[in-house]
């Protein structure tokens with residue numbers, strides 16, 4: 001169905017160099033790929049350059065980027081302050097066989113911003129940070145089972161990639177009553193409940209404060225650790241989504257933007273839990289080695305990025321996000337497409353009606369051809385270098401793309 005869409009024909013016409021490169025990459029990489037969530041048909045475009053909120057693909061097409069590498073680049077590409085910090089670190093040395101000052105500085109920044117993080121450790125990705133939060137919860141409670149919410153993504157972890165995993169159970173996302181019941185049923189076995197305060201990969205879907213509060217209450221009551229995965233949601237407030245929702249987890253997982261565009265993850269929280277990693281009093285209960293743990297390039301970039309992410313910057317991002325979501329809804333409502341818009345703060349997503357599975361893909365490719373980059377899954381994020389004129393361009397491009405779609409039958413009303 002998508003094979004012959006006008007959007008795909010136009011995409012192919014504009015990206016022949018990407019097509020050639022992708023074909024060659026298939027000879028060396030399975031499916032030409034190392035990052036499965038970014039694959040899309042007919043082939044993903046390759047990028048060569050980014051500056052501010054603009055990226056250029058291999059064919060020289062310039063696009064306004066509303067992905068920020070999937071929320072990592074909260075200040076856009078090559079922000080001068082981040083680039084300068086990275087250059088300084090590059091000249092000083094990219095990695096060392098010991099701790100560095102950038103580690104101390106970023107740890108201090110995170111602990112100051114997020115009161116629930118009493119102690120923190122650095123990894124190279126959000127996946128590793130989730131993994132280590134789970135290890136911590138298992139060692140602390142002496143239990144093995146973890147619970148995660150349907151639709152969640154916590155990285156490439158066996159336990160949270162399959163609903164059938166023997167060491168994991170899946171909770172409904174949104175239905176607090178049912179989630180609490182499910183937790184109570186397995187209370188004696190559960191080490192941790194993992195939850196994204198705003199589900200990112202699932203389509204920027206915020207939890208309700210009530211849902212998070214109920215998870216907090218039941219986990220405290222039953223001695224289970226509550227872990228917030230704030231890899232995506234951290235940008236919502238100065239102290240992360242936990243500050244916004246007013247719910248305090250035991251452990252927090254961070255990633256993406258805290259590395260300022262470089263690979264970095266962090267996990268932290270209660271002192272009594274995090275001390276299991278402490279090697280200073282003999283062998284740690286949980287060893288956590290790693291050649292590039294706390295690598296100073298990522299830490300230096302992350303420090304610069306967090307310093308730029310002031311309360312004012314966050315307020316501006318959130319205002320823009322609110323305004324963009326409203327305009328996206330209005331634009332979709334005026335069009336033949338049936339879709340809803342979700343998000344919080346500077347996170348947004350367009351969810352085409354399930355009645356038309358091809359629509360998401362057509363919108364994605366259509367926007368690409370109009371010079372706008374969003375995630376193939378329909379999610380997007382704003383950065384501090386995106387202004388009113390860029391959001392105008394997105395809305396205008398969406399209007400053009402939607403105007404080319406055939407009229408649809410009316411679908412059931414959808415909630416925003």
Ligand SMILES: Cc1ncc(COP(=O)(O)O)c(C=O)c1O
Nearest residue numbers: 125126127153154155200231255
């Ligand atoms: C909420 C969430 N947690 C964890 C991860 C994993 O982070 P990484 O890709 O750095 O391993 C992601 C990545 O998309 C994510 O969205």
